[in-house]
Structure formats: C-alpha cells, structure tokens
Amino acid sequence: GNSVTQMEGPVTLSEEAFLTINCTYTATGYPSLFWYVQYPGEGLQLLLKATKADDKGSNKGFEATYRKETTSFHLEKGSVQVSDSAVYFCALSGGETSGSRLTFGEGTQLTVNP
C-alpha cells in the first residue's frame, strides 16, 4: 500500500540557515504529493503541493520537487525564520487509494533559534 517516510527529527537550526527535510514515498501509479505544516495547538495547513512528476511546489519560500525516479519530495527553504518553527508533514493521496484519503509521514519537528 501507500507509505511515506520522512527524515527523523527533531531538527534545530539557527535563523537564516538552509533547511532540507527529506521525504520519500511508496505508491503505485501517480500519486499527488503534499507538505503540510502544523503550528502548536492548531490543525494542519497545506504548505505546498505537486500533482505530477517534475512539478515544483512552492509557497512562503519553501519548495519541493516531485521526483518520480527517486520517489522523493524533499522540502527546502533557503533561509528559515523563527516563525517557521512547527511540525512538517509529507503526505500523498491517490496511488492505490481513491478519493481524498491522505497518507502521512511521521512528521518532522523544526525549531529555529534566533
């Protein structure tokens, strides 16, 4: 079945550092890929998405490219801010499952220090 694997956290960076959070997936067919962010005490917010191979999703300085050959969707940001501190989830839908069902990775806690 579908599965998503994220790099283990937590990740601690200084402000303005470069961020990479690795995400790989297993799915048949052509799933859609997402990054969600969860701030303390809140639900999930969609950060960016990509629906086909080689698509690049971007939002608020974050980017991720759908790489079908390596089944990866790594999240990057060139210069993180304290306000980026949150938990980041990689997710997919489609593949073997129908409808809107999302399969999530384990989540990566990011802390950015001033």
Next chain:
Amino acid sequence: KAGVTQTPRYLIKTRGQQVTLSCSPISGHRSVSWYQQTPGQGLQFLFEYFSETQRNKGNFPGRFSGRQFSNSRSEMNVSTLELGDSALYLCASSPRDSGSYNEQFFGPGTRLTVL
C-alpha cells in the same frame, strides 16, 4: 469564507464511555474526512464521507463510526472508550469527490483525553 470548525475543542472522558465529535466543513465542500493524531502512531486516516455516504475507511475497530448529514456536517462517534483513544481528532473538508488531487482543509481538531 469560514474555515472548518470542530466542536468541542477539548473533551475529557473516562474509559467505557462513548463520545461524539462534530465537524462543520467549509461552505460548499461535500467531502469530509477524519484523522486521528497520536504521538505514537502519527496521523492515521479514519474515514471519508461524501453526500452522506462513507466512501473510504481506515483500519480502525468498529467502535469508531461516523456519519454525514445532508448539509455536509459530519459527526464521528467512539464507543466504549479506551485509554489508547486519547488523541487529537482532525476533520478535513474537500470540495471534490474523487481523483488523486483533492486539496483538504483541516479544522483545529478536538483533543480527546480518556482517563
């Protein structure tokens, strides 16, 4: 446009009791999904409803059930609560029925604590 709302936000129950959680989707959204979030298991899919019909179900015991009303509002029910049911329950709504690309909009969740 108002976002997804969930009530109550916090709930404390004891083992053996049952609980009902409510979710109101974004206006015009007809698909509602439920997820359970725990530190140990992460985010797990419970079920999805569209037009009052369950379209998809995750791997949870029959104690977990749900329904959707004609106005797209949804409820989930957990009977005979166990300590392990303590979790954040998230509801998400989506404007579309099928297809792999279905952006989901999440509510703030209901924090259930079972004592």
